[in-house]
Amino acid sequence: MIKVGIPRALLYYQYYPMWKTFFEEMGAEVVVSPPTTQTMVSEGSSRVVADTCLPVKVFCGHVLSLVEKCDYIFIPAVRSVKRRVYNCSKFLGLPDMTKAVIPESPPILDIDIDVNQGKRKLYHNIYKLGRHFTWNPFKVRQAAIAAWQSFLIYQRLMSCHRLTPPQAIAKMTGEIEPKAPSLTQTTIALIGHPYLLYDEHINHRLIHRLEQADNKILTPETLTKEELQSAIARLVGRAYWTYEDEIVGAGGHYLQSGADGVIGLMTFGCGPDSLMMDIVRRASKLGTTPFMSLTLEEHTSEAGVTTRLEAFLDMIHRRKRRQVKVCA
Amino acid sequence: MRIGMPHMGNLYIPFKALFQRLGVDFVIPPVNNQHTLSLGVKYSPEGLCIPFKLTLGNLIEAAELGADTLLVPGGSGICRLGYYVTIQEQILRDLGYNGEIISVGFSQHKLSGLLKTIKHLSNNAPWPKIISAFRFGLAKLNAMDRIERIVQKVRPVEEVKGTANQLFTKAINAIDKANDYAPLKKVQVDYINQLNQVTKDDIQPLIVGVVGEFYVLLEPFSNLDVESELGKLGVEVRRTTFISEWTKFTLFLNPLGVNEKKRIHKAALPYLKRDIGGDGWESVGEKVLHAKEYDGLIHLAPFTCMPEIVAQNIMPSTKEDIPVLTILCDEQIAKPGLSTRLEAFVDLLERKRRAHNN
Numbered sequence: 001m002i003k004v005g006i007p008r009a010l011l012y013y014q015y016y017p018m019w020k021t022f023f024e025e026m027g028a029e030v031v032v033s034p035p036t037t038q039t040m041v042s043e044g045s046s047r048v049v050a051d052t053c054l055p056v057k058v059f060c061g062h063v064l065s066l067v068e069k070c071d072y073i074f075i076p077a078v079r080s081v082k083r084r085v086y087n088c089s090k091f092l093g094l095p096d097m098t099k100a101v102i103p104e105s106p107p108i109l110d111i112d113i114d115v116n117q118g119k120r121k122l123y124h125n126i127y128k129l130g131r132h133f134t135w136n137p138f139k140v141r142q143a144a145i146a147a148w149q150s151f152l153i154y155q156r157l158m159s160c161h162r163l164t165p166p167q168a169i170a171k172m173t174g175e176i177e178p179k180a181p182s183l184t185q186t187t188i189a190l191i192g193h194p195y196l197l198y199d200e201h202i203n204h205r206l207i208h209r210l211e212q213a214d215n216k217i218l219t220p221e222t223l224t225k226e227e228l229q230s231a232i233a234r235l236v237g238r239a240y241w242t243y244e245d246e247i248v249g250a251g252g253h254y255l256q257s258g259a260d261g262v263i264g265l266m267t268f269g270c271g272p273d274s275l276m277m278d279i280v281r282r283a284s285k286l287g288t289t290p291f292m293s294l295t296l297e298e299h300t301s302e303a304g305v306t307t308r309l310e311a312f313l314d315m316i317h318r319r320k321r322r323q324v325k326v327c328a
Numbered sequence: 329m330r331i332g333m334p335h336m337g338n339l340y341i342p343f344k345a346l347f348q349r350l351g352v353d354f355v356i357p358p359v360n361n362q363h364t365l366s367l368g369v370k371y372s373p374e375g376l377c378i379p380f381k382l383t384l385g386n387l388i389e390a391a392e393l394g395a396d397t398l399l400v401p402g403g404s405g406i407c408r409l410g411y412y413v414t415i416q417e418q419i420l421r422d423l424g425y426n427g428e429i430i431s432v433g434f435s436q437h438k439l440s441g442l443l444k445t446i447k448h449l450s451n452n453a454p455w456p457k458i459i460s461a462f463r464f465g466l467a468k469l470n471a472m473d474r475i476e477r478i479v480q481k482v483r484p485v486e487e488v489k490g491t492a493n494q495l496f497t498k499a500i501n502a503i504d505k506a507n508d509y510a511p512l513k514k515v516q517v518d519y520i521n522q523l524n525q526v527t528k529d530d531i532q533p534l535i536v537g538v539v540g541e542f543y544v545l546l547e548p549f550s551n552l553d554v555e556s557e558l559g560k561l562g563v564e565v566r567r568t569t570f571i572s573e574w575t576k577f578t579l580f581l582n583p584l585g586v587n588e589k590k591r592i593h594k595a596a597l598p599y600l601k602r603d604i605g606g607d608g609w610e611s612v613g614e615k616v617l618h619a620k621e622y623d624g625l626i627h628l629a630p631f632t633c634m635p636e637i638v639a640q641n642i643m644p645s646t647k648e649d650i651p652v653l654t655i656l657c658d659e660q661i662a663k664p665g666l667s668t669r670l671e672a673f674v675d676l677l678e679r680k681r682r683a684h685n686n
Contacts, residue, residue, distance in 0.1 A: 049640050051632065051656065077602060089407065089604040093638035096600045100645035112602065240411055271634040274375030275411050281373075282418060 002028040002133065005070035005106065007062030008035060010055055010091070011078060013165045013194035017172050018151035019074060025143030026133040031070045033062040036201035040065055041298055047101040054267040054297050055195050056090055056097075058202060063102055072109045072132065073098075079114040080242060087242040088272050158221040164207075165221060166198050186316060189218040189254035191247055191280065192265030193273075196296065203265060204302045206294075206309070213313055218259055220250035227253050235279055241272045251280035254289070261290045261316045263309075268297040290316060330355050331449060332390025333399040334383035337546040338472055339571060341504045342465035349461035350450040357389035360549035364389060369659050371419050377408065377630035378550050378658050379543035384416055391425045397449065402431035407606040407635055439579040466575065468503055471516045473572040475499050478523045480567070483559025484533035486526050493556055495523055533564040534677050535621065539614045540628035541607050541636055544657045545569050551628050551657050552666050558626070561674045566622065568592075568614065569607075592617055599642050608635030612642050619648030624677045631658035651676060 004023045006012060012032075020030050033040075036058055044061030066073055075095045078087050090097075095110035111129045115122060130140030150172070157168040188210055190197055197203065197219060210217055220228070228245040231252030232238075239245070247264070254262050264280055266273040277293055284291035292312045294305065330353040333343065340356050347354035358364065360382055368385030387398050398420070402413040413431040420429065432445055446458055475496065482492040499519040506512040536558060544550045545567065555565045577588045589610060593603075596613030603609050615625055627643070629636030640654050653673045655666065 049637065049654075051637050052641065053637075079602070086410070086605070089606065089608060089634035089638055092602060093600065093604040093608065093635075093642070096602075097638050097641045100599065100642040103645070110601075236414055240414075269375065269632045271375075271377075271408050271632060274373055274632070275408060275415055278373035278415060279418075282422075 002072065003031050003070040004028045004109065005031045005033065005063075005066035005073040007059055007066060007073070007075075008033045009059040009062045009199070010094070010195050011076065013198050015151065016169055017154040018147045020173075021150040022143050022147035023074070023133075025146050026130060026139070028133060031066065033065045036061070036199050038201070041201070045298055048097075051269060053090065053269045054202065055193070055270075056094075057298065058195075058199065059094070060098065060101060063098055063105055067102070067105055070106055073106050074109045076111045076113055078242070079112060080116050081113060082239070082242065083115055085239050085242050085244075088270075159224055162222045164198060164217075164219055165194050186214070186261075186313075186320065187216045187218060187259050188313075188316075189250065189259035189262045190265065191220055191250045191254065191262060193243060193246055194221070196265045196267065202267075202296055203294075204300070204305045206263075206265070206305070209306065209309060210313075215313070218254060220246040223250055223253055231256070235283055241276065243272070244276060247273065247276040248279050251276075251291075252283055255280070255284050255287050255291065256289075259289060260320065261292070261312065263312070264291065264293040266293065266295055268295050290319070329353060329397050329449070329451070330395045331397045331399065332357060332387065332393065332395025334386035334390075334401065335360055335547065336543060337548065337571065338500055339469075339546075341472065341500065342469040344504070345468050346446070346461045346465035347449075349464055350446070350453050350457065352450050355390050355393045355395045357386045357393060360386070360547065365549075365659055371423065373415070375632060377633055379541075379547075379630060380408070380412055380416075381659065382547065382550060383412070384419060387416060387420060388423065391420065391423075391427070396427035398425075398427065398429050399432050399445075400429055402433045407633070409606075438583060442579065464509070466572075467509060467512060468506070469575065470572045471503050471512055472500060473570045474516060475503075475519055475523070476570070478520055480555065480559075480565050482523050482526055482528070483556065484562045484564045485528040485531060487529055488527075489560055491526050492523060492559070495519060495526070531562065533562055534623045534674065534681065536563050536565055536624045536626055536677070537614060537618050537622040538565055538567045538626045538628065539569075539607075539611045540626075541630055541633055542569060542574075544628045544630055546571060550630075551655065552661060552663055554626065554628065554655065554666065554670070557667060557670055558674075561670060563674055563677075566618075589613075599646050600639075604635050604638050606633065606635030608639040611636060611639040612646070615643055615650065615652065616646055616648045619646075619650045622650055623681060624651045624653070624673065626673075627652050627654040629654065629656055631656045631660075651680070 006016065006019055023030050040061030041058055043064050044057040044059065047060050048057055063073060075098055077095050078091050080086055095108050098105060099108055109129060109132060112125050126144050127137055127140050130143065134140065154168055154172060157163050157171060158165065163171065200208065207217055228249030232244060232249045235248055235252045251262060251264060264277050266277050281291060281293060292308065294308065331347060332355045344354055344356065364385035365382060367388050368381035372381045372384055387400065390398060400413045400416055402410060417429050430445060433441060443458060443462065446462065447453065450458060479492045479496045486492050499515065502515040503512065506515050538545060538555065546569065558565050592610050592613035595617040596609055600609055600612045611627060627640065629640065643652055653669065
């Protein structure tokens with residue numbers, strides 16, 4: 001059986017159930033790299049130039065961990081998933097870049113996703129991907145439809161059942177049941193790309209820490225498309241970056257309602273985020289909801305993150321106590 | 329209406345000519361200097377690239393000089409450029425600027441969009457007048473670039489270092505002053521002659537290509553005038569990116585289906601299969617394409633530039649192997665650091681050439 005490796009990084013958190021279904025329908029076995037470790041980060045970093053952003057370094061680490069464990073590695077080049085909305089260059093160059101920096105990697109399965117070129121081209125690209133497994137276009141079509149179905153289920157699990165991507169993936173693959181959220185008083189919204197929010201190694205178990213301190217966590221995935229769109233329209237007019245929803249949309253929404261505090265996560269040197277976080281920061285100045293932006297990189301020490309987190313939470317708790325007093 | 333726009337190299341000269349002919353008030357902010365950079369850095373989000381910071385500095389200085397209509401480069405694409413307008417507008421508004429901000433997008437409407445913007449700016453001047461003014465601006469642009477190409481050739485071989493640069497500065501001023509086609513032609517011929525008559529050493533200079541991101545290639549302030557530095561070290565610089573070329577192709581020939589970059593893209597294909605935005609594809613392609621003619625390559629990129637980082641990662645893996653020195657430009661770049669690296673690079677190229685000749 002052909003083994004297809006999928007690195008647990010970058011777009012994994014958005015599309016994994018879809019990819020898994022597609023390859024399994026094609027009769028392949030899917031191998032996912034293990035959760036990020038320090039070794040992966042160091043090994044990934046050693047392959048690319050220093051300025052490359054942390055998520056890409058982590059991605060390379062994951063690809064390295066898959067070498068010799070699979071026959072192919074799946075790395076899509078996602079250019080655009082919405083008309084005239086673009087993606088960061090690093091996603092586009094990902095297959096070629098991986099090939100250049102990790103010459104020993106198994107053959108890379110890449111696919112161009114660009115809706116600006118029209119549906120025909122997109123279907124053609126999907127078929128081209130399927131050709132690695134079968135010549136039968138109907139089988140590819142069936143697999144693609146099944147993949148799309150599981151993507152829709154995955155999204156519904158997140159937006160209706162309020163599950164985070166790792167919880168939703170766990171539920172879909174039947175690994176463990178997600179635990180019910182406990183009752184808490186403070187709500188903290190986390191905004192940022194899924195590959196930062198849910199990679200526990202990169203963000204020093206941020207979600208876990210916040211939950212331990214009795215906070216309810218809100219993430220961009222738990223908002224509906226409409227809520228995100230209206231916040232984007234209010235702040236910037238028209239979306240320009242593909243994954244803008246996660247930052248500008250969610251940030252704009254939570255700053256206005258639903259959260260006691262908003263934490264923005266970004267990595268050093270991230271091109272789109274350098275602009276988008278700034279928009280959220282500007283929006284935060286106009287309202288009263290506190291906002292903190294945490295910039296991550298491979299040198300970020302855990303102590304620095306926890307100190308800032310504690311200070312931020314203390315401030316929010318003090319604020320809440322005062323508000324309660326004023327009301328009484 | 330007073331119009332202000334950011335600098336990029338000597339681009340203000342053709343624009344000045346264009347607006348003068350149309351009788352529009354045009355403010356030229358001070359050419360890029362340390363103050364411009366500090367202003368830009370002060371008000372920009374920290375993670376942004378140097379083109380954003382410098383152009384923001386220019387816009388602030390133009391507004392201080394009384395500009396009430398600012399032209400901001402925009403247009404969609406994959407790099408951050410498409411988002412500049414959104415943020416620069418917010419920053420300028422926060423600073424109390426309340427004039428008009430016009431985004432000049434080059435990627436969608438091309439020529440017609442640009443001409444329409446000019447029509448709007450010139451208070452609805454008649455089309456023939458706009459077109460003639462536009463042509464005159466282009467003529468100045470072409471004259472400047474023609475002279476610059478020769479300057480690039482003279483710099484490494486001139487006997488007295490700095491002669492070509494002095495002549496270039498004078499030529500730019502003369503072009504700026506020329507008020508019609510005839511004087512312009514005369515200036516061009518004049519300076520080309522003078523440059524050709526400069527006494528030259530009889531040496532075979534090393535040839536180094538300069539590739540990378542558009543803005544840092546064309547704005548000497550942002551790259552600490554790396555071309556002159558290389559000239560001083562006796563290296564001939566080859567650059568394919570010129571504004572006049574870019575204008576010729578992007579505005580006129582690309583819509584007709586002529587694409588000058590096809591050759592470069594084709595060369596990059598085995599290593600990078602798709603356009604990754606900005607100039608990343610071209611950087612890889614030029615390395616592959618010119619590996620035989622050039623002795624080395626200088627790759628210029630703004631710090632945190634997304635497409636160029638991808639290109640930088642891919643470049644070492646190409647079969648066509650020439651030494652590449654990547655120089656990241658940001659507000660921290662300093663002359664001594666740059667010169668040291670350039671000297672070391674040139675030494676390496678010279679040794680390589682000697683070894684090859686033996």
